Amino acid sequence: MSVPKALQMPIGLKVTTVGFITFWCVIAAFPIFWIAVMSFKEPLDSFASNPLSVIFGPSTRESGKGLSVFDIIIGLSFIYFIYRFAIYHLPKWISKYSPFNLIVIGWLLGALFVALVVVLVFGVLFPPILAFVNGFTGFLGTPIIGFTTEHYLSVWAENEFYRNFINSIIVTLGVVTISLSIGTLAGYGLARSGSDIAFWILIGALIFRALPHSVLVSGYLPVFVNSAEYLRPILGDQAPTFYGQPLAVIMVLVAINQPFTIWMLRSFFQNIPKELDESARVDGCTHFKAFRWVIMPIMWPGVITTGLFSFLLAYNDFLVTSLLLDAQNQTMVPAIAGYFNRETTTTDQVEAVAAAVSITAPLFLLVMVFQRQIVSGLTAGAVKG
Amino acid sequence: MKFRVFVAFAGPSLLLMLIFIAIPLVNVFLQSFYNTQSIFETVEIETCTPGFGTQTCITESETRPVLGEDGKALEKTIFVGWESYRNILRPDQAWQAVKQLNWSGLMAIDFWKALRFTLTFTLISLPLVIGLGLVIAVAVNSLAKSIRGQVIFVSLLPFIITPVIGALSIRWLFIGDGILTALLEWWLQMDIAMFAQAWTIELMMLFYRVWHVAPFAFVVFYAGLQTVNNDTLESAIIDGASRFERLRYVVIPHLMPLIIFVSLIHLMDCYRVFEEIVGFSSQAHVISLQWLTYDFLIPDESGNRSISRASASSMLTMIGIVIILIPLLRKTWNDHRARVL
Numbered sequence: 001m002s003v004p005k006a007l008q009m010p011i012g013l014k015v016t017t018v019g020f021i022t023f024w025c026v027i028a029a030f031p032i033f034w035i036a037v038m039s040f041k042e043p044l045d046s047f048a049s050n051p052l053s054v055i056f057g058p059s060t061r062e063s064g065k066g067l068s069v070f071d072i073i074i075g076l077s078f079i080y081f082i083y084r085f086a087i088y089h090l091p092k093w094i095s096k097y098s099p100f101n102l103i104v105i106g107w108l109l110g111a112l113f114v115a116l117v118v119v120l121v122f123g124v125l126f127p128p129i130l131a132f133v134n135g136f137t138g139f140l141g142t143p144i145i146g147f148t149t150e151h152y153l154s155v156w157a158e159n160e161f162y163r164n165f166i167n168s169i170i171v172t173l174g175v176v177t178i179s180l181s182i183g184t185l186a187g188y189g190l191a192r193s194g195s196d197i198a199f200w201i202l203i204g205a206l207i208f209r210a211l212p213h214s215v216l217v218s219g220y221l222p223v224f225v226n227s228a229e230y231l232r233p234i235l236g237d238q239a240p241t242f243y244g245q246p247l248a249v250i251m252v253l254v255a256i257n258q259p260f261t262i263w264m265l266r267s268f269f270q271n272i273p274k275e276l277d278e279s280a281r282v283d284g285c286t287h288f289k290a291f292r293w294v295i296m297p298i299m300w301p302g303v304i305t306t307g308l309f310s311f312l313l314a315y316n317d318f319l320v321t322s323l324l325l326d327a328q329n330q331t332m333v334p335a336i337a338g339y340f341n342r343e344t345t346t347t348d349q350v351e352a353v354a355a356a357v358s359i360t361a362p363l364f365l366l367v368m369v370f371q372r373q374i375v376s377g378l379t380a381g382a383v384k385g
Numbered sequence: 386m387k388f389r390v391f392v393a394f395a396g397p398s399l400l401l402m403l404i405f406i407a408i409p410l411v412n413v414f415l416q417s418f419y420n421t422q423s424i425f426e427t428v429e430i431e432t433c434t435p436g437f438g439t440q441t442c443i444t445e446s447e448t449r450p451v452l453g454e455d456g457k458a459l460e461k462t463i464f465v466g467w468e469s470y471r472n473i474l475r476p477d478q479a480w481q482a483v484k485q486l487n488w489s490g491l492m493a494i495d496f497w498k499a500l501r502f503t504l505t506f507t508l509i510s511l512p513l514v515i516g517l518g519l520v521i522a523v524a525v526n527s528l529a530k531s532i533r534g535q536v537i538f539v540s541l542l543p544f545i546i547t548p549v550i551g552a553l554s555i556r557w558l559f560i561g562d563g564i565l566t567a568l569l570e571w572w573l574q575m576d577i578a579m580f581a582q583a584w585t586i587e588l589m590m591l592f593y594r595v596w597h598v599a600p601f602a603f604v605v606f607y608a609g610l611q612t613v614n615n616d617t618l619e620s621a622i623i624d625g626a627s628r629f630e631r632l633r634y635v636v637i638p639h640l641m642p643l644i645i646f647v648s649l650i651h652l653m654d655c656y657r658v659f660e661e662i663v664g665f666s667s668q669a670h671v672i673s674l675q676w677l678t679y680d681f682l683i684p685d686e687s688g689n690r691s692i693s694r695a696s697a698s699s700m701l702t703m704i705g706i707v708i709i710l711i712p713l714l715r716k717t718w719n720d721h722r723a724r725v726l
Contacts, residue, residue: 009527013628017524024521025539027596031554032542034564038557047560049567182397189394198391199721201399203714208406210653210706214678215699219409221682222416222692255405258398287390316547318660319675323682333547337663353557356550367541371534374541378601379608 032360039354040147043346046353057146065148071130072145078121086114151347151354161355163328164335167246168315171331174250175314176307179257183310184303186258187265188291192274202266205259213256213319224248224324244326252320257313261306264377268302269295305377308370315363332359417696420465469697473677496698499677503705506590506673507655513595514651515644518602523632525603526610537604544600552664555593583670590661590671598654602647609643610636652709674702 009017037055038046042065045057053059067075094106155161190198223230224242231240242248272295280290296303315333322334336359339352367374426449433442473496482490492498525536543551558565559579570577579585613636621631637644659675662668668676681695 009628014527017527020520021524021528021536024524025536028543028600029539031551031558031596032546035554035557047557047563049562049564051564054564182401186395186398189391193391193395195388195391197388198395201395203717205402206713206717207706207710208402210710211406211410212657212659212675212678212699212702212706214659214675214682214695215413215703216406216409218416218678218682218692218695218699219413220405221690221695222421223409223412251401252405255401258402258406262398287394291394312545316549318547318549318663319679323679333549336549336553349557352553356553359547359550363545363547364542367538367545371538371541374545375537375604375608378604 032364035353035360036357039151039350039357040149041350042146042148043350045146046350047346056144060146060148061143065143065146065150067145067147068143070133071126071143074126074130075122082114082118090114151351152358155351155354155358159351161332161335161358164330164332165358167325167329168331168333170246171250171253171321172311172314174246175253175257176310178250179254179261179310180303180307182254183258183261183265183306184296184299185291186262188269188295190262191266191269192277202263205262209259209263216252216256217320217323220252221323243324244329246325246329249321249324252324253314253317256320257310260313261310264306264309265302268299268306271302272298301373301376304370305373308366308373309377311366312363413696413699416692417469417700418464418466418693419462420469420693421462465693469693470701472694473698473701495672495677496674496701499672499674502587502671503656503658503674506587506594506658507652510591510594510598510655511648511651513591514598514602515648517595517599518606518647519637519640519644521599521603522606522610523636525607537607540600540603542600543596544598544604546597548597548660549664551597552590552593552661555589555596556665559589580665580667583667586665586667586671590658590665590667593661593664594655594658598651602651605643605647606640609640613639649709649713653706656705656709674698674705678702 034054040060041054041057042060042063044059045053048054090110094110097106190202221243227242228240276294277285277287277290280294281287285294317331318333318337321331322337325331325334332355336352336355339348339355427446428449429444429446431442431444433440475494475496479491479494479497482488482493492501521540525533528536546554557563560566562570566577566579577585579589617635618631621635626634657675658673659679662671662673662676665671668680672680678695678698681691681698684690
């Protein structure tokens with residue numbers, strides 16, 4: 001469709017618009033891009049005041065860690081192939097080999113497979129081969145960009161960041177599953193009820209959503225710390241201390257997230273015509289059967305969108321997890337606070353940068369895969385008012 | 386839907402919100418009036434040192450915690466009334482400062498300092514977020530369809546990034562002689578230390594917050610722009626409206642409900658400002674209300690948490706939330722009544 005002539009923009013305005021959007025995109029992406037660059041350099045380069053030395057990393061290069069033109073070409077072409085594979089071939093494989101009702105698991109395995117291949121190739125296969133080849137390729141083999149993965153190694157292996165990673169996975173998976181399963185039920189009930197009580201519940205949820213999380217945590221903390229004493233009369237010596245338990249944190253995050261979840265799911269359920277469940281009811285379904293077999297199959301987009309936002313809340317949380325979990329069970333985001341609080345050496349700081357990039361990478365993939373769902377989730381509450 | 390069926394569906398969720406939100410709130414309210422302290426006793430200790438001929442004995446009185454049978458300090462919880470609130474608000478000191486028009490005297494009290502920052506931060510960032518979101522939305526809407534997807538992808542990055550990490554990533558650009566500080570120094574030809582005073586830190590926080598929230602405003606407004614009525618736009622053109630006038634009198638009124646929605650969400654979220662303080666490690670210069678509560682909840686050197694004060698500051702924080710919510714609740718209530726009648 002061509003734009004009517006009267007609506008076309010004069011050339012000056014067009015240039016300004018494009019310029020502005022370019023400017024915005026640079027600002028939006030730059031800090032994230034930059035910490036990714038910093039994380040691969042020696043401390044002296046990472047925190048240099050000259051941007052060129054951050055990018056090319058002269059002191060990293062001098063200490064013998066660098067990428068040659070040849071390395072870069074090989075690396076980039078591998079990335080290109082794995083990207084092509086993930087976009088074109090992987091979906092076909094998954095739909096071919098996984099049974100229909102287990103397609104989610106198929107996707108998870110597929111993603112895991114790709115991740116594993118990338119880590120193996122870049123971590124194990126490439127370094128010796130490329131080091132060997134670089135020896136006699138002359139100019140193409142001399143390092144031009146400083147590059148080192150040692151900070152990632154020390155963060156993940158020496159400082160056992162993988163423990164925090166596992167804790168993060170446990171907490172986020174728990175929060176997403178529990179909050180979606182009870183949230184869909186409640187969202188459906190609220191969307192179809194239309195009674196005054198449903199309205200008041202939604203208002204209550206709106207107020208709960210606005211509460212600062214620290215308010216709630218100051219309600220839990222004394223109870224959680226002393227829960228063993230409180231529960232001893234009932235449970236005997238087995239009484240658990242909730243403080244430091246991932247399960248307790250999961251329940252807290254689910255509850256904090258619940259107001260938002262039911263609002264969002266309710267607005268998705270309201271988009272599904274009422275006549276659909278009415279006809280199922282006429283055919284003899286109970287309310288629950290209609291929900292399970294008629295409504296849920298067409299609700300998946302809404303559920304995935306809401307799940308994404310639950311994921312973000314649980315994954316990004318700092319306040320609740322840092323206050324309610326002890327050091328052994330800490331998730332990734334509060335764990336990073338440990339790095340920049342002990343800012344003794346600059347190496348610690350670059351390790352903090354590497355940890356930060358490690359936390360951001362999954363989110364980056366998430367936006368790549370689920371961009372449309374995130375946008376629809378952002379607008380779901382808004383457009384309907 | 387019958388009431389019983391409704392309860393069966395919504396029950397688990399409601400129960401969870403009751404246990405983990407409503408009851409803790411009541412608990413916080415009660416806690417703010419009680420204080421748990423170790424019991425102390427004063428004992429007289431006589432220490433004697435051998436001297437020439439006679440012993441020198443000194444009797445000192447020492448305060449120490451009473452230990453229970455298990456060797457832990459005994460604690461007791463007492464009703465303290467408004468004491469925790471007084472400890473936080475310091476009404477006398479604050480009133481003194483107000484009477485003498487002594488601004489820095491008032492800012493010496495943590496609560497008022499936090500309140501000042503939270504309010505100014507919320508109110509200044511609001512128009513910036515709305516304005517930037519609107520401008521990006523209008524600009525993207527006039528781009529060719531094929532590149533809009535990529536622009537939205539890039540724009541979403543600051544929105545989904547973990548807030549603490551986002552704040553850190555801005556901080557690392559400025560820290561020490563970081564590249565942006567170096568750029569500013571070169572441009573202004575003066576020595577700059579971005580982390581040495583409150584106002585520069587606040588500027589960076591403001592930059593971070595706008596960077597983080599503007600994508601949300603942009604996406605919502607962009608979705609709203611897709612539903613602008615083209616006929617209205619065309620008739621505006623026929624009436625001779627310029628580009629700016631069309632934006633002012635057709636597009637913005639159409640987006641008004643969305644602008645109000647984004648403003649309310651932003652007010653709620655920004656009032657809870659917290660991650661910036663952690664990310665920029667700014668507690669020495671700038672603190673926020675939620676950070677104040679968080680700080681009371683962190684154990685001090687002897688491992689005690691000031692639960693009572695944390696509860697009191699939570700209750701004070703909530704007053705602000707109620708004020709922000711009143712217009713929203715009134716509007717929702719009116720809509721609901723209009724629909725029922």
